[in-house]
Amino acid sequence: MMEITGTGIGQGVxxxxxxxxxxxxxxxxxxxSHLDPEREGERARASLSVVGAELAAxxxxxxGAAKDVLEAQAMxxxxxxxxxxxxxxxxxxxxxxxxxxxxxATYRELLAGMGGYLGxxxxxxxxxxxxxxxxxxxxxxxxxxxxxxPFILVARDLAPADTATLDLDxxxxxxxxxxxxxxxxxxxxxxxSIVAVVGAADAAGLADxxxxxxxxxxxxVTSGPTPEQIAAAxxxxxxxxxxxxxxxxxxxxxxxxxxxxLANLGSTDGAAEAIRLGAEGVGLFRTEFLFxxxxxxxxxxxxxxxxxxxxxxxxxRKVVVRVLDAGADKxxxxxxxAPEENPALGLRGxxxxxxxxxxLREQLTALAAADAATDAELWVMAPMIATxxxxxxxxxxxxxxxxxxxxxxxxxxxxALIAGxxxxxxxxxxxxxxxxxxxxxxxxxxxGTVAALQNPWHPAVLRLIAEVGAAGAELxxxxxxxxxxxxxxxxxxxLVGLGATSLSMSPSALADVRASLARYSLSDAQALAQAALAxxxxxxxxAAADAAxxxxxxxxxxxx
Amino acid sequence: xxxxTVRIGSTHGLHARPAKLFTQAVAASGATVMLSKSGGTPxxxxxxxxxxxxxxxxxxxxxxVVEGGDERAVLEQLIGLLSTDHDD
Numbered sequence: 001m002m003e004i005t006g007t008g009i010g011q012g013v014x015x016x017x018x019x020x021x022x023x024x025x026x027x028x029x030x031x032x033s034h035l036d037p038e039r040e041g042e043r044a045r046a047s048l049s050v051v052g053a054e055l056a057a058x059x060x061x062x063x064g065a066a067k068d069v070l071e072a073q074a075m076x077x078x079x080x081x082x083x084x085x086x087x088x089x090x091x092x093x094x095x096x097x098x099x100x101x102x103x104x105a106t107y108r109e110l111l112a113g114m115g116g117y118l119g120x121x122x123x124x125x126x127x128x129x130x131x132x133x134x135x136x137x138x139x140x141x142x143x144x145x146x147x148x149x150p151f152i153l154v155a156r157d158l159a160p161a162d163t164a165t166l167d168l169d170x171x172x173x174x175x176x177x178x179x180x181x182x183x184x185x186x187x188x189x190x191x192x193s194i195v196a197v198v199g200a201a202d203a204a205g206l207a208d209x210x211x212x213x214x215x216x217x218x219x220x221v222t223s224g225p226t227p228e229q230i231a232a233a234x235x236x237x238x239x240x241x242x243x244x245x246x247x248x249x250x251x252x253x254x255x256x257x258x259x260x261x262l263a264n265l266g267s268t269d270g271a272a273e274a275i276r277l278g279a280e281g282v283g284l285f286r287t288e289f290l291f292x293x294x295x296x297x298x299x300x301x302x303x304x305x306x307x308x309x310x311x312x313x314x315x316x317r318k319v320v321v322r323v324l325d326a327g328a329d330k331x332x333x334x335x336x337x338a339p340e341e342n343p344a345l346g347l348r349g350x351x352x353x354x355x356x357x358x359x360l361r362e363q364l365t366a367l368a369a370a371d372a373a374t375d376a377e378l379w380v381m382a383p384m385i386a387t388x389x390x391x392x393x394x395x396x397x398x399x400x401x402x403x404x405x406x407x408x409x410x411x412x413x414x415x416a417l418i419a420g421x422x423x424x425x426x427x428x429x430x431x432x433x434x435x436x437x438x439x440x441x442x443x444x445x446x447x448g449t450v451a452a453l454q455n456p457w458h459p460a461v462l463r464l465i466a467e468v469g470a471a472g473a474e475l476x477x478x479x480x481x482x483x484x485x486x487x488x489x490x491x492x493x494x495l496v497g498l499g500a501t502s503l504s505m506s507p508s509a510l511a512d513v514r515a516s517l518a519r520y521s522l523s524d525a526q527a528l529a530q531a532a533l534a535x536x537x538x539x540x541x542x543a544a545a546d547a548a549x550x551x552x553x554x555x556x557x558x559x560x
Numbered sequence: 561x562x563x564x565t566v567r568i569g570s571t572h573g574l575h576a577r578p579a580k581l582f583t584q585a586v587a588a589s590g591a592t593v594m595l596s597k598s599g600g601t602p603x604x605x606x607x608x609x610x611x612x613x614x615x616x617x618x619x620x621x622x623x624x625v626v627e628g629g630d631e632r633a634v635l636e637q638l639i640g641l642l643s644t645d646h647d648d
Contacts, residue, residue: 057601068576068577068580069645071580072576072577072579072580072608075580075584075608076608076609078608079607079608079609080606081603081604081606081607081609082607082609083609105614107609110613111612111613114615116615118575118612118613118615121575121576121612125609172561339567339619478590
């Protein structure tokens with residue numbers, strides 16, 4: 001038995017035999033062509049165009065996020081600059097295979113050298129290059145193998161074209177040797193709920209037919225598992241299947257304490273899917289999409305129509321709408337077009353709206369009108385609140401314009417530290433953990449070099465959340481969570497232990513969080529929270545919560 | 561010839577989807593469009609590889625030069641695309 005570690009995507013478990021993806025084609029030999037450059041040019045253009053058409057067709061079949069990625073790849077295959085680079089090489093007497101290889105390699109190096117997100121796109125170019133060369137050589141295109149039985153796919157890295165068309169009945173799980181948490185493999189595995197561990201360097205040693213257990217939650221692949229480990233994995237798979245098979249129930253702890261599970265939405269399009277996945281309402285509706293394409297704020301009537309559509313989809317349920325959250329990082333010319341050195345600390349959120357009160361008034365008026373015309377329970381909140389004064393400003397304006405429930409987002413340490421006074425001046429708080437972490441840790445959430453600090457498990461962040469939870473409990477006011485943190489099944493329990501009364505997340509995370517909450521009572525959750533709060537750093541807090549959770553579950557098993 | 565400089569509105573810069581939408585629009589316009597990142601060498605704006613390999617980030621300034629067809633209308637459409645945030 002051997003454990004291989006990588007980055008797990010999601011919470012799933014898979015067990016089965018390994019099938020490795022075909023190794024890459026060798027680099028085409030650099031030899032003079034026996035054809036003339038025009039003839040080689042025709043061959044190259046024909047293969048590039050066939051591969052482009054194939055990728056576009058795969059995109060159309062896959063749909064969703066995969067469609068965009070594959071369409072972009074199809075464009076790369078027929079890119080005018082690339083064809084120019086191929087032609088230049090053919091003029092020196094190269095073969096079409098070699099010219100295509102070199103032209104793609106040039107762009108590949110360029111992207112790889114840029115690192116980060118663009119560096120990970122380099123794999124896309126390798127894939128297109130391989131497909132074109134295979135077509136030129138009349139070899140089968142590299143791709144996902146089909147051994148005729150279910151298997152765990154092991155690959156160096158999957159190209160979007162592969163992940164998009166994976167046969168989910170056959171592919172039990174996915175292990176990649178390369179690729180990080182933001183690679184396409186990871187993004188698409190997340191979207192399609194494929195059990196995956198990416199960046200598992202030691203998986204390169206796995207051979208066809210090896211039995212492995214893939215545990216995404218731990219980011220671990222076990223090769224040569226014991227019969228007990230296989231049985232445990234199969235039990236975990238059956239348990240997850242049972243969870244998704246039953247109609248989703250409202251979020252609740254083991255002792256029955258209700259914890260409503262809500263959806264984060266960025267437009268009205270995702271409403272039906274969110275409800276299907278068991279969202280009990282909307283915990284964060286972002287309204288930026290209404291404004292981003294516009295030179296001027298949309299009219300009250302246009303806004304009212306959109307809000308009415310949203311509230312109608314969630315009739316009888318709670319919908320928390322966040323008023324426009326714009327700033328120098330999401331510039332809207334009509335709101336704030338002055339460049340800022342430090343957009344995250346600038347005129348954004350409620351600050352920008354207060355500066356352009358007419359826009360806020362129109363939005364609140366449209367929301368109140370949509371609320372009056374529908375029977376959802378509308379709550380409205382303001383982003384980037386830092387002071388009690390801003391809280392009073394927003395709630396009094398909201399009430400004046402007919403909003404019944406008005407609250408604030410807690411994203412700044414200042415709002416968390418005086419949460420009692422902030423909550424005293426409004427109806428509810430919702431904690432935006434992404435920004436709260438960014439401001440607490442003084443680490444730009446968009447900057448890869450400080451990404452390690454952007455971790456909501458840090459006890460400093462948890463302590464601020466505890467402040468807000470305690471203030472909410474004392475005043476009897478709801479405290480929701482609407483950041484990424486709520487989508488982490490273990491952290492979700494900790495957040496409830498810290499006093500969160502509802503959790504809002506991407507709809508795809510609802511099932512795992514629902515199952516996790518059902519395992520712990522409120523006092524268990526509080527014990528997990530205390531363990532995490534007492535830790536030294538983010539990793540230690542997670543480990544402490546994990547240990548406390550294991551203690552609780554094993555004590556319960558021993559008692560039963 | 562029409563020329564204009566614009567600041568990139570997309571949160572994640574001119575990569576992947578925003579770059580695709582942009583180069584598709586350039587190709588559809590029929591005009592010859594060159595794009596350059598503040599002081600850099602101009603690249604064919606219809607080339608998705610040329611555009612993404614510029615490593616254009618949110619807030620960067622890029623200059624577009626349009627030649628052929630209804631230059632003003634093409635330029636305005638492309639400037640609109642670049643200043644919009646296509647990421648959630």
